[in-house]
Amino acid sequence: MWDPDRYLDFEQHRRRPVDDLLARITTDPVRRIVDLGCGPGQLTDRLAERWPGAAITAVDRDPAMLERARTRPSAARVDYVEADIGEWQPATSVDLVFSNAALHWLPHHMDLLETYLHWLSPGGTLAVQIPGNTDAASHRVVAELRRSERWAAAVGEGADDHVAVAEPADYARRLGALRAEVDVWESTYLHLLAGSDPVVTWLTGSTLRPVLAALTPVDQAAFVAELTDRLRPHYPTDATGQTVFAFRRIFLVARRPTRPVRTDDSRECVPPA
Numbered sequence: 689m690w691d692p693d694r695y696l697d698f699e700q701h702r703r704r705p706v707d708d709l710l711a712r713i714t715t716d717p718v719r720r721i722v723d724l725g726c727g728p729g730q731l732t733d734r735l736a737e738r739w740p741g742a743a744i745t746a747v748d749r750d751p752a753m754l755e756r757a758r759t760r761p762s763a764a765r766v767d768y769v770e771a772d773i774g775e776w777q778p779a780t781s782v783d784l785v786f787s788n789a790a791l792h793w794l795p796h797h798m799d800l801l802e803t804y805l806h807w808l809s810p811g812g813t814l815a816v817q818i819p820g821n822t823d824a825a826s827h828r829v830v831a832e833l834r835r836s837e838r839w840a841a842a843v844g845e846g847a848d849d850h851v852a853v854a855e856p857a858d859y860a861r862r863l864g865a866l867r868a869e870v871d872v873w874e875s876t877y878l879h880l881l882a883g884s885d886p887v888v889t890w891l892t893g894s895t896l897r898p899v900l901a902a903l904t905p906v907d908q909a910a911f912v913a914e915l916t917d918r919l920r921p922h923y924p925t926d927a928t929g930q931t932v933f934a935f936r937r938i939f940l941v942a943r944r945p946t947r948p949v950r951t952d953d954s955r956e957c958v959p960p961a
């Protein structure tokens with residue numbers, strides 16, 4: 689179960705990558721939108737603001753996140769669905785499939801990209817942001833601690849269901865092979881955080897969620913305390929009380945061509961929706 693309050697603690701910092709993703713969506717008109725892994729709904733609001741006439745379906749499997757999403761300003765015009773985004777399907781084709789910081793929780797998301805492209809109407813866009821920070825100290829130290837003698841039995845490999853992030857080039861190749869118009873890039877954002885051990889606070893709202901869910905409250909506190917000690921040397925706080933947290937993110941924008949593209953062997957690019 690997610691904690692919407694903790695996740696939203698860093699909303700301002702998570703906003704910039706979303707701005708960068710939204711800036712690359714050129715589909716017009718956008719009449720039907722799907723927001724996959726909508727979470728607490730603050731980005732669904734942004735989709736509703738940018739495309740005021742569009743019908744929006746927002747899908748998430750977490751009841752706490754959906755409950756919060758239903759309180760957002762755009763809620764009246766959003767159809768919220770509690771479902772697994774690896775299995776759910778829209779009833780009709782859509783103009784925009786949007787997913788921010790959610791697909792990395794699905795180990796087979798590379799294959800799902802093809803499914804999502806097939807949902808698009810001609811000229812429609814698949815726009816995805818996936819955190820690509822698994823090599824950063826924050827995520828490496830969590831992995832090391834989890835596999836350490838003290839914690840391996842409770843939260844070893846099994847608790848980590850978000851390790852399947854590929855390299856940007858792999859995503860680009862896969863989407864290109866589907867004959868989509870592809871725009872893939874990565875950016876590392878330097879978040880200047882305040883407060884004590886803010887990187888640990890950030891992680892408890894996202895990466896640590898499945899790890900902590902597998903522990904008793906007493907063990908959760910012990911795990912977080914040990915993690916805090918291990919992370920401090922990697923994320924020092926300066927004299928002004930600020931900590932820099934570098935966070936790499938991968939962006940995938942793939943547009944379905946308005947007309948079928950024929951290749952040498954005359955296969956159509958993307959099957960009609």
Ligand SMILES: C[S@@+](CC[C@H](N)C(=O)[O-])C[C@H]1O[C@@H](n2cnc3c(N)ncnc32)[C@H](O)[C@@H]1O
Nearest residue numbers: 725726727748749750753772773788789790793
């Ligand atoms: C980090 S939050 C991102 C929320 C929102 N998109 C945002 O960027 O603020 C990830 C969300 O993906 C959802 N999620 C993860 N795996 C899912 C799955 N298999 N099916 C549906 N939702 C999933 C979680 O419940 C959570 O709300």
